Amino acid sequence: MSMSHKFSSKKAAIESELPSFEIAFEKDPEYQDALAKDREEQSGQHPHSVKTCYVDSYFEEIAVHLGDLKNEESEAEIVLGKKMEPPHVGAVVVFDGVAYCAKRSAFKHGDHAEHSVLDTMLGDADLREKGAVLYGTLEPCTKQSRSKWTTSCTELIIARGIRKVFVGSLDNNPLVEGQGIGRLLQEGVEVHFFKPGFANRCRHQNDSFRAQFSNGLAKEIKAVGAFLRNRLDWPSVSFYCRRRSDAKAKWLEAGAEDLGSDALRRFYAEMIETGHLSSDGKTCELSDDFSLCFLKDPSEFVSCYEVDFLRPVDAKSPGNDPTERIGASIIRLMASDGSDSLLASLALKVAGRVPDSDLKTFVENVLTERCRLPKKMDPFKEAAFNALVHHAYRSGSPIVFLIKGDGIAVSNCAARLSKEDALTLENEGWPSLPANPRLMQLLVNCGLVQRSGRGLPSIREVASISVKGYQGWSVVQAAFPKETK
Ligand SMILES: [Zn+2]
Incomplete structure (x- = not known):
C-alpha cells in the first residue's frame, strides 16, 4: 500500500x-x-x-x-x-x-x-x-x-x-x-x-458526471412525476418513505404536502433504480407491484380482483353514489424488517382474478411462508378475514399487514369505538356483526369463512389484540408472534 x-x-x-x-x-x-x-x-x-x-x-x-x-x-x-x-x-x-x-x-x-x-x-x-x-x-x-x-x-x-x-x-x-x-x-x-x-x-x-443526472434520471423523474401526480396514494407513499428512515414510523394519513419535494424525488429515484418505474419521456411504465402498493386506483394498470361491496357514504353529502365500488387496493403490505421489498407480490395474490383460490393462497401460503406461522394457521386466517370484513373503508386507510422480525400484525380501521366497546373487543374479539356484510357474504361464498364468528377465541390464544384511537377512528391490531418452527 x-x-x-x-x-x-x-x-x-x-x-x-x-x-x-x-x-x-x-x-x-x-x-x-x-x-x-x-x-x-x-x-x-x-x-x-x-x-x-x-x-x-x-x-x-x-x-x-x-x-x-x-x-x-x-x-x-x-x-x-x-x-x-x-x-x-x-x-x-x-x-x-x-x-x-x-x-x-x-x-x-x-x-x-x-x-x-x-x-x-x-x-x-x-x-x-x-x-x-x-x-x-x-x-x-x-x-x-x-x-x-x-x-x-x-x-x-x-x-x-x-x-x-x-x-x-x-x-x-x-x-x-x-x-x-x-x-x-x-x-x-x-x-x-x-x-x-x-x-x-x-x-x-464533475461537469460530465453531473450531466449524467441532469440528462438522464432528472428527466425521467420529471416525466414519471407528472404522470403520477394525481394517481399516487399519498398515505402509502409517505408511510413507505418514512419507514425508510425510521423503522418505527407509524401509518398516518398524509397528503403530498406532508411528504416534501425532496423526499418525493428520492422516492421516484429509488423506484426508477429498482425498476418499478420507467419512462422514455413520453410514456411511463409502472410495475404491477408499484401500482398495487402506491396508486389510489391500481385497477387502472393491474387487473384487480374487485371486492364487491358498497362504500358507506355520507348520507348528508348530496351527489354521493351509494353504489360506488371499491377496488382491490384495500390491502397493502409493508415490510419493516429492513428488507427492500414492498411485499407487493403478496398484494398481487389477493388482487388476482380468481378470488377464492388467490385469497386462499395469499393467506395460507404466501404470508405464512413469509412469517412462519404454519402451526397456528387458523387463528391468523381468522384475524386476516376479520380485518377485511370489519374494516372501515370509509376511513381511507388500508388494511395493513405489518411483517416484522418477530411476527406479523394485522391492523384495520374501525369506526370510533367507545372505551367499553374497545375493551370488549380486546378481551373477547370482534363483534359478530361485520361492518361489511357483502364482503362477508363473498368470503362465505368462497368457503373461506363461516358466518358464525367461530374461531375468535382461538385468535386470542395466539395473538394479542389492541385498540388504539387515531384521528377519529379506532385502529384494531392483532399481533401474532413469529413461530420458530
Ligand atoms: Zn462516499
Missing part, C-alpha cells in the same frame, strides 16, 4: 501527482505564510468583513488537486441502476499536524476518497479527540445512495467523530444532493463551503 509518501510541502506533494500522500504541513513555508495572514486579518480593523481564511484555502487547494487527477477508464460504477462515469473526488483530513490526502480509488478500485483517508490511512486514529477536519471536493455520499453493505461517507464521517467538514460542491445524484450535508448538520457537524474559486473548480471537475 502506498501510504508511505510523505511530504513537508504542499508544492512537492502536488507535483508528485500521487493518488494519495501525507503532508507534515506545519513545516511548509506556504502553510506558515497562510497562518500568519490569518492571524493578521484577525487582529485587523474589519471585524465584519468576510474572512478569507488562508489556512482553509491551503487544504482546499490540495483537495481540488486530487480531484483534478484522472479517474481510470475502467472505474464506471453502477449509480441508480445505470452504469455511469464516476465523479472526480479529492479528500483531505487534517489531523495532528498531518494532512492525509487521497483521491477516489487511491488504494482500492472504486473506493471513495473519504473512505480511503478515514479507513485506509487513518483506520486506527482517534479523530474525535484531536478535532480532525475534513476537506472534500464533493458532498459526501449518503446511506440511500449506497448498497446496504457499504457504509456511506456521511455515516463514516459521523461515526469517526469528525466535527468540521468543508464541502467543495454538491452531488446532484438525487439520492445524495443536499442530504449528505443535511445529515451532517443534523448530527451537529459544522459544515462550510470551499472558497468560491475552489468551489467552481470542484463543480467543473
Whole structure:
C-alpha cells in the first residue's frame, strides 16, 4: 500500500501527482505564510468583513488537486441502476499536524476518497479527540445512495467523530444532493463551503458526471412525476418513505404536502433504480407491484380482483353514489424488517382474478411462508378475514399487514369505538356483526369463512389484540408472534 509518501510541502506533494500522500504541513513555508495572514486579518480593523481564511484555502487547494487527477477508464460504477462515469473526488483530513490526502480509488478500485483517508490511512486514529477536519471536493455520499453493505461517507464521517467538514460542491445524484450535508448538520457537524474559486473548480471537475443526472434520471423523474401526480396514494407513499428512515414510523394519513419535494424525488429515484418505474419521456411504465402498493386506483394498470361491496357514504353529502365500488387496493403490505421489498407480490395474490383460490393462497401460503406461522394457521386466517370484513373503508386507510422480525400484525380501521366497546373487543374479539356484510357474504361464498364468528377465541390464544384511537377512528391490531418452527 502506498501510504508511505510523505511530504513537508504542499508544492512537492502536488507535483508528485500521487493518488494519495501525507503532508507534515506545519513545516511548509506556504502553510506558515497562510497562518500568519490569518492571524493578521484577525487582529485587523474589519471585524465584519468576510474572512478569507488562508489556512482553509491551503487544504482546499490540495483537495481540488486530487480531484483534478484522472479517474481510470475502467472505474464506471453502477449509480441508480445505470452504469455511469464516476465523479472526480479529492479528500483531505487534517489531523495532528498531518494532512492525509487521497483521491477516489487511491488504494482500492472504486473506493471513495473519504473512505480511503478515514479507513485506509487513518483506520486506527482517534479523530474525535484531536478535532480532525475534513476537506472534500464533493458532498459526501449518503446511506440511500449506497448498497446496504457499504457504509456511506456521511455515516463514516459521523461515526469517526469528525466535527468540521468543508464541502467543495454538491452531488446532484438525487439520492445524495443536499442530504449528505443535511445529515451532517443534523448530527451537529459544522459544515462550510470551499472558497468560491475552489468551489467552481470542484463543480467543473464533475461537469460530465453531473450531466449524467441532469440528462438522464432528472428527466425521467420529471416525466414519471407528472404522470403520477394525481394517481399516487399519498398515505402509502409517505408511510413507505418514512419507514425508510425510521423503522418505527407509524401509518398516518398524509397528503403530498406532508411528504416534501425532496423526499418525493428520492422516492421516484429509488423506484426508477429498482425498476418499478420507467419512462422514455413520453410514456411511463409502472410495475404491477408499484401500482398495487402506491396508486389510489391500481385497477387502472393491474387487473384487480374487485371486492364487491358498497362504500358507506355520507348520507348528508348530496351527489354521493351509494353504489360506488371499491377496488382491490384495500390491502397493502409493508415490510419493516429492513428488507427492500414492498411485499407487493403478496398484494398481487389477493388482487388476482380468481378470488377464492388467490385469497386462499395469499393467506395460507404466501404470508405464512413469509412469517412462519404454519402451526397456528387458523387463528391468523381468522384475524386476516376479520380485518377485511370489519374494516372501515370509509376511513381511507388500508388494511395493513405489518411483517416484522418477530411476527406479523394485522391492523384495520374501525369506526370510533367507545372505551367499553374497545375493551370488549380486546378481551373477547370482534363483534359478530361485520361492518361489511357483502364482503362477508363473498368470503362465505368462497368457503373461506363461516358466518358464525367461530374461531375468535382461538385468535386470542395466539395473538394479542389492541385498540388504539387515531384521528377519529379506532385502529384494531392483532399481533401474532413469529413461530420458530
Ligand atoms: Zn462516499
